[in-house]
Amino acid sequence: MTKKTYQMETIACPSCVAKIEGMLKKTTGVDKSEVLFNSARVKVEFDENTITTEDIQNRIEKLGYKVLSVK
Numbered sequence: 001m002t003k004k005t006y007q008m009e010t011i012a013c014p015s016c017v018a019k020i021e022g023m024l025k026k027t028t029g030v031d032k033s034e035v036l037f038n039s040a041r042v043k044v045e046f047d048e049n050t051i052t053t054e055d056i057q058n059r060i061e062k063l064g065y066k067v068l069s070v071k
């Protein structure tokens, strides 16, 4: 399992949290995810053989949230 933290610009409201979490739950290869509203971070544990760091970033950005950095 790989663990990455995606730093977002902002997460505007709790429904954004639900939207991002819902998407990650449905994403094949993602094992665990946590969206931290206050720090605007998304923590993801995933199987790198199934999905890449960039794929996850693209999926988050497709929902309309800019990812500033990943670590």
Ligand SMILES: [Cu+2]
Binding pocket: 011, 012, 013, 014, 015, 016, 017
């Ligand atoms: Cu929102």
